[in-house]
Amino acid sequence: MPPPARGFPKLDGMTDEQKTDERKTIAFVVYPGLTPLDLVGPLQVLTALGQLDPRYRTVVVGATKDTVGTDTPLRIAPSHTFDEVPSPFAVLVPGGTVPTLHAMADERLLAWLRTAAEGAELVTSVCAGSLVLGAAGLLDGRQATTHWMFRDLLTGLGATPVARRWVEDGPVITAAGVSAGIDLALHLAERLAGRPVATAIQFVIEYDPEPPQGALDWANQPYGDLKPLREHTLREGLAANPALLAKLLAHA
């Protein structure tokens, strides 16, 4: 990314010391095996927000600071442990496939998420990250979305599934699959700092998409009947968690 922060007016004159103490923390959750684009799209956008508007900063949190695998050959490491960031201003949970189903039964992650969500002004997710929010009880009675392949499953977590790029229900904002995290984050940037800042970030990441194959044609989606595919994935990811498996299979 080119040097965005330098030429752009800072919104106030806080010193670095003050910023560390007073900035609102946007915490991105890491767990082993996640889909890194779910995380990195919005992280890039909201880190740029912190450069343009020093009221905000991003951190990446995990159970430890150890380097963990993803669903690509890239390995990643958090900047902070869960314990170091007990009260973030905002939380974002990225998704994935079987590892995300494992995360739905990770009591340490869920406990941190519940505590963090209590004090947070924004609780957000990308892709199947909303299933983790749901497992923590944070989607109960809310409208939400997730990756199109998993959308029906939200019903089993007490939510009403909505087919939109992102769905805002009070403090809970969930995005659709993988790349939708970029759109979610630009929406959050506008909500937190106004449209000129969001537009500046859009220029910084040169987000002027030209999908070479055009828009998605939902009438011709691949993979056919999703039911057996979903059931297979759920049985693999939730084998150790029969109660949750049963709840989700009822809607799979």
Next chain:
Amino acid sequence: MPPPARGFPKLDGMTDEQKTDERKTIAFVVYPGLTPLDLVGPLQVLTALGQLDPRYRTVVVGATKDTVGTDTPLRIAPSHTFDEVPSPFAVLVPGGTVPTLHAMADERLLAWLRTAAEGAELVTSVCAGSLVLGAAGLLDGRQATTHWMFRDLLTGLGATPVARRWVEDGPVITAAGVSAGIDLALHLAERLAGRPVATAIQFVIEYDPEPPQGALDWANQPYGDLKPLREHTLREGLAANPALLAKLLAHA
């Protein structure tokens, strides 16, 4: 990312053993301080390609496998060292700001890149990654692009700058800033495996962009005069490399 590979027909019947021996390797370069979205966007797309078409695999290469910082709080680690991947089928170099200028003078990285490019069928970059290709002498006489803020600098590296989302000049394909890497990678997926596979990947990453602030309005780009901003960044990033600095400043 949901379970894409399972429901989708594999393109051949190779065993895992054969795949390891025979797959064409797409190598993503890591260096300290890079912009992770430049890397992760195309990595996610082309890792999905490897799941749908086992002729291909992705790796992440660096000088060592140590975890390094990025221009966000996320730290990342390669899967392989440069030495372990001497002859990739394709190379992708991501960009960044001052750390990318440092990478332009990293003789170890440049030496690997020159050797790899000799045998590679595709030499690609995202954002300021094309400046690293240029520093390795790989853009000489070619059309190329980069982040819009840096585009003029390509002239100093022997290339002809082009204002497009991605620019294909024989084996060398360069993408515009940051998020353009996703479009580049979907283009590569179609070139390597055909449109149905590329479209399936587009569904997997649910790439149906809805930029909340609309399309970029280039007539109203922020940051004003780019000249002083660029010169400041070049002087900071290339202080130890006066010959390259002078060459680029002539076009900054």
